[in-house]
Structure formats: structure tokens, C-alpha cells
Amino acid sequence: MNAAVQKSIDFTEGALRKKLLLFVLPILAGTVLQQLYVTADAVIIGKYTGKIGLAAIDSVYALIRLPVLFFAGISAGASIIVSYSYGAKDFKKLGTAVHTAVLFALTGGIALSAAGIVGSPYILNLIAVPAEIYDYALSYVQIYFAGFVFMMLYNICAGILRALGDSKTPLYILIISCFTNIALDILFIGYFKWSTAGAAIATSIAQCISAVFAFAALIQSKTEGRLYPKKLRFHSQTLKRILITGVPIGIQSAFYPIANILIQSGINASGTDNIAAWALCGKLDFLIWFSVGAVADGVSVCAAQNYGAGKIDRVKKGTLFGIFAGTLTVLIISALLYLYSDTFAKLFISANDYDVIAITVRIMHFIAPFYVFYVFGDLFSASIRGSGKTFTAMLVSLLTICGSRVLWMLYIAATGADFMRIIVCYPLSWFLHSLAFTVYYLIYTRKNFKLSA
Structure with a gap:
């Protein structure tokens, strides 16, 4: 070969x-x-x-x-x-x-x-x-x-x-x-x-x-x-399948930033130090999103190939190993961010900006333990997408991620905005996302491993 x-x-x-x-x-x-x-x-x-x-x-x-x-x-x-x-x-x-x-x-x-x-x-x-x-x-x-x-x-x-x-x-x-x-x-x-x-x-x-x-x-x-x-x-039928499979993924991807814009507007009203600290957190936790995203790509391709081959056991094995690898990676990165967030923050901002660094540490101490929730939802979703159920994956994601964040911001608007209360919507949405996809995967995939067409 x-x-x-x-x-x-x-x-x-x-x-x-x-x-x-x-x-x-x-x-x-x-x-x-x-x-x-x-x-x-x-x-x-x-x-x-x-x-x-x-x-x-x-x-x-x-x-x-x-x-x-x-x-x-x-x-x-x-x-x-x-x-x-x-x-x-x-x-x-x-x-x-x-x-x-x-x-x-x-x-x-x-x-x-x-x-x-x-x-x-x-x-x-x-x-x-x-x-x-x-x-x-x-x-x-x-x-x-x-x-x-x-x-x-x-x-x-x-x-x-x-x-x-x-x-x-x-x-x-x-x-x-x-x-x-x-x-x-x-x-x-x-x-x-x-x-x-x-x-x-x-x-x-x-x-x-x-x-x-x-x-x-x-x-x-x-x-x-x-x-x-x-x-x-x-080829009309092939193009139809590509669009039916791909458009829901595209809609899901495009709606995430729209929901985040709403959250950012609330953060923008909380003061310059909070805005800067939140921006710093985005620079610190990028490895989490990249790591989970890379594993999700692997799980999706693995699921699609094995579903096409009719080897459902390998779909499940690949998904579970992906979740294990993703969880282990995220736990390690989360621990480092929790323990050394002040040190990492100083790579991007002057050590004299004490208030911004202190807020960054506070955010990381709050949010780092919850990053692991993101893994289950994203990787079960990747497996489901790989099996062709992209509309289902889109619907669940929009309801749990975008929907929960919009509702949370409406609640914040009605009860009074507080910076730390605003960012609660992130771990909350990760938890709901993972819970919904875990339940869907465990209960329905045995009956619904069928490519949408």
C-alpha cells in the first residue's frame, strides 16, 4: 500500500x-x-x-x-x-x-x-x-x-x-x-x-x-x-441529501453567535473592566473549544463511516471513546485554568491591571468546573449528526443553547443585570444541552440510527 x-x-x-x-x-x-x-x-x-x-x-x-x-x-x-x-x-x-x-x-x-x-x-x-x-x-x-x-x-x-x-x-x-x-x-x-x-x-x-x-x-x-x-x-438527489444534511448544521452554527451577541450586549453594560476580563477568558479557554471541536469532527466522521457500513457497535464505541478523550482533555485544561488563571491572564494584559485580573480569576473559578458539561452535548451531537440526524441535532441545540440563553437574558433584563448573573447562562446552557443529548442518545438512537434523506 x-x-x-x-x-x-x-x-x-x-x-x-x-x-x-x-x-x-x-x-x-x-x-x-x-x-x-x-x-x-x-x-x-x-x-x-x-x-x-x-x-x-x-x-x-x-x-x-x-x-x-x-x-x-x-x-x-x-x-x-x-x-x-x-x-x-x-x-x-x-x-x-x-x-x-x-x-x-x-x-x-x-x-x-x-x-x-x-x-x-x-x-x-x-x-x-x-x-x-x-x-x-x-x-x-x-x-x-x-x-x-x-x-x-x-x-x-x-x-x-x-x-x-x-x-x-x-x-x-x-x-x-x-x-x-x-x-x-x-x-x-x-x-x-x-x-x-x-x-x-x-x-x-x-x-x-x-x-x-x-x-x-x-x-x-x-x-x-x-x-x-x-x-x-x-446530481439532484445527491445535492438534495447534502443540503438536507448540511443546512441544519449551518443554521445551528450561525445562530450561536446571534445568541452570544445578546449576552455580549448585557456584558457591555457592566463596565470596561468586566468587558476586558470576559475578553481575556475567551483568550484563555479557546483550547477547550478547539479540543472538543476536533474530537467532535473525529466522532462525526467515525459515526458516518460506520453507519454507512452498518457497524453500529463501532459507532457507539467511537462515540464513547471520543467522550472519554474529550472529557479527560477538558478536565486537564479546566484544572489548569482554575489554578493558574491569574498567571495566564498576565500573558495578555499588564500585571498592573489588578482589577481586570481579579475579575478574570473570579470568572474562571466560577466557570472552569462546568466546562466538562459541554463535552457530552457536543460529542453526542456529533455522533447523531454523523448518523444523518442533523435536523434533530439542530433543533435540540437551538432550544437548549440559544433558547436558554435568550430566556436567561430576558430574565436578567426583568430582574436587573449583574455581571456574574449574566454569565451563569453559559454553564446552564451547557448542562441543558448535554442533558438533552444524553437522554436522546441513550433512549432513541437504537431505534433511530437511520440516515435522513
């Missing part, structure tokens, strides 16, 4: 635990790398453009983030369909899924790029971007949307590669892309002084490189999921 085949992992055979770990680690490394890039990008933009550049990009962050999250959900749906066909060894359906998904990324990406470029001025006026940063924000968002097709193509191709058991190739592509982006940021922003437009051009070029490499990797794949450009065409 050659190297190209060996780096693809088949979850339907062999040592499941080892394969899950080998699959998850490159995904985790990739997400950490992306976070480091985001940090470096912010430093470069802040250094060379100052507060105007930072404010301009931040003002359109939500505008960019929502379609990114939604179409990442579509990519996840395509990945599930590909994983299912790969596990079932139904190579005809596998081929149609791969080619339909890639063509959808190309056509959908071009359409969204055009809509984003044309619609950006109207949306920026709608969200009241200040006049002093308007031109900077507009140039950034229009150039960013021009490259959106490359982001969609990369996400779809990388998702297909992972669905075929190859999580290493997307990591290698990310490494190239991130370092290219940073180098171009320095060139375009620092040397050419292109400000926010330079940042967007650098991002679009890096995304183009990612898309080309991922597309080429599928063409050169030695698996049955190999891409043949001449065979790119839509």
Missing part, C-alpha cells in the same frame, strides 16, 4: 481508538494554528494601521462570520454524505457526492461572492458603520467576499478529504496558507501601506492557494473518492 492510501483512515476496520487519535490530532493542530494566525494577523493590522484598521475590520466581523459559519455547515453536510458512502463501500454514490459537492462549492461560492460585493455597501449602511472607518471597512469586506469562492472550495475539499479519513493533508495545506497569509500581510500592509485592503487581499490569496492545493489533493487521491474535473456535474 502506497503512502497516499496509508494516510487515509478507514474507521470501519481495525483499532478504533488509535485511529480516532491519529485522525483528531491533525485537526486540533490545524485549529490551534488558525488561532495563532488570527492573533498574528491582528498584531500586524494593529501595528501598521492602528485603531482605524482594527475598528474597520471588527465592525464587519459579524457580517463575514455568519455566511462563513453557515457554509461551513454545508461543508459538514457534504462530509457526512461522503463518509457514509465511503463506509458503505458504495463507490458510485461516493463519486457523485464528491463531484456534486465540489461543483456546489464553485457555483455557490461565485454567487455568494457576487452578492457580497454588490450588497456590502447597503449592509454597512444598515449596521451603521461610522463614517471615519466606512471606506476601510467597505474595501475590506468587498475584497474578502471576492475571495469567498476559494474559502468555500477549500472547506468542501478539506471536508471530503477528512471524510475519506485523511486529516493530515488539510493540516499541511493550512500550514502553507497561514504562513503565506502572514507574509503577505507584512508585505501589503507594512510595506505597500494598503491598510485593510491589503489584509483582505492577503487573505484572499492565501485562501486561493488553500483551495488550489485541496482541489489538487482530491484529483491526486488514490482512494475511490478521487476527483475527476471532467465529471463535475450536479
Whole structure:
């Protein structure tokens, strides 16, 4: 067996635990790398453009983030369909899924790029971007949307590669892309002084490189999921399955930030120190979300492949091992955050900001013991999504996460806002989310392991 085949992992055979770990680690490394890039990008933009550049990009962050999250959900749906066909060894359906998904990324990406470029001025006026940063924000968002097709193509191709058991190739592509982006940021922003437009051009070029490499990797794949450009065409039933599977994931992903915006508005009213402390906590606990997210990706692919193969026992074994690994990881990180939150906080803020550090420690001492609740809900949800029940996963998530947070903020508004009372909604929503998915998984999965179509 050659190297190209060996780096693809088949979850339907062999040592499941080892394969899950080998699959998850490159995904985790990739997400950490992306976070480091985001940090470096912010430093470069802040250094060379100052507060105007930072404010301009931040003002359109939500505008960019929502379609990114939604179409990442579509990519996840395509990945599930590909994983299912790969596990079932139904190579005809596998081929149609791969080619339909890639063509959808190309056509959908071009359409969204055009809509984003044309619609950006109207949306920026709608969200009241200040006049002093308007031109900077507009140039950034229009150039960013021009490259959106490359982001969609990369996400779809990388998702297909992972669905075929190859999580290493997307990591290698990310490494190239991130370092290219940073180098171009320095060139375009620092040397050419292109400000926010330079940042967007650098991002679009890096995304183009990612898309080309991922597309080429599928063409050169030695698996049955190999891409043949001449065979790119839509298959209506396959596209329908991808959308039915992916749209609920996209809606779920897009609604999370909307609920969090409501919470952030309450935090914003509690004072600068509290805002800064909460922002610091977001920088400290990112490893928890990345770790659980990486394990969830592994559990989802494992579930989809084995459900396709009809090996339900391996679906359950993969899910339970994922929960064990995720729980152990989160407990370790939570303990470190609880014990050393003051030390970690000083990495991001001056040691002289005593009040902010004290609030950060207080938040971490309150919230760290509850991070583990997040694991069960997210990983049971990933297994259910991998088995095709994405609408159910979306419904439960929206009710328990978004619904509980909105209701909590309405309660806070009626009874009086207090900073620590506001953030109670996070562990509360994690607990409800995990409880609901655990009950659903334990009671109903034996009868409902059936792919939605």
C-alpha cells in the first residue's frame, strides 16, 4: 500500500481508538494554528494601521462570520454524505457526492461572492458603520467576499478529504496558507501601506492557494473518492441529501453567535473592566473549544463511516471513546485554568491591571468546573449528526443553547443585570444541552440510527 492510501483512515476496520487519535490530532493542530494566525494577523493590522484598521475590520466581523459559519455547515453536510458512502463501500454514490459537492462549492461560492460585493455597501449602511472607518471597512469586506469562492472550495475539499479519513493533508495545506497569509500581510500592509485592503487581499490569496492545493489533493487521491474535473456535474438527489444534511448544521452554527451577541450586549453594560476580563477568558479557554471541536469532527466522521457500513457497535464505541478523550482533555485544561488563571491572564494584559485580573480569576473559578458539561452535548451531537440526524441535532441545540440563553437574558433584563448573573447562562446552557443529548442518545438512537434523506 502506497503512502497516499496509508494516510487515509478507514474507521470501519481495525483499532478504533488509535485511529480516532491519529485522525483528531491533525485537526486540533490545524485549529490551534488558525488561532495563532488570527492573533498574528491582528498584531500586524494593529501595528501598521492602528485603531482605524482594527475598528474597520471588527465592525464587519459579524457580517463575514455568519455566511462563513453557515457554509461551513454545508461543508459538514457534504462530509457526512461522503463518509457514509465511503463506509458503505458504495463507490458510485461516493463519486457523485464528491463531484456534486465540489461543483456546489464553485457555483455557490461565485454567487455568494457576487452578492457580497454588490450588497456590502447597503449592509454597512444598515449596521451603521461610522463614517471615519466606512471606506476601510467597505474595501475590506468587498475584497474578502471576492475571495469567498476559494474559502468555500477549500472547506468542501478539506471536508471530503477528512471524510475519506485523511486529516493530515488539510493540516499541511493550512500550514502553507497561514504562513503565506502572514507574509503577505507584512508585505501589503507594512510595506505597500494598503491598510485593510491589503489584509483582505492577503487573505484572499492565501485562501486561493488553500483551495488550489485541496482541489489538487482530491484529483491526486488514490482512494475511490478521487476527483475527476471532467465529471463535475450536479446530481439532484445527491445535492438534495447534502443540503438536507448540511443546512441544519449551518443554521445551528450561525445562530450561536446571534445568541452570544445578546449576552455580549448585557456584558457591555457592566463596565470596561468586566468587558476586558470576559475578553481575556475567551483568550484563555479557546483550547477547550478547539479540543472538543476536533474530537467532535473525529466522532462525526467515525459515526458516518460506520453507519454507512452498518457497524453500529463501532459507532457507539467511537462515540464513547471520543467522550472519554474529550472529557479527560477538558478536565486537564479546566484544572489548569482554575489554578493558574491569574498567571495566564498576565500573558495578555499588564500585571498592573489588578482589577481586570481579579475579575478574570473570579470568572474562571466560577466557570472552569462546568466546562466538562459541554463535552457530552457536543460529542453526542456529533455522533447523531454523523448518523444523518442533523435536523434533530439542530433543533435540540437551538432550544437548549440559544433558547436558554435568550430566556436567561430576558430574565436578567426583568430582574436587573449583574455581571456574574449574566454569565451563569453559559454553564446552564451547557448542562441543558448535554442533558438533552444524553437522554436522546441513550433512549432513541437504537431505534433511530437511520440516515435522513
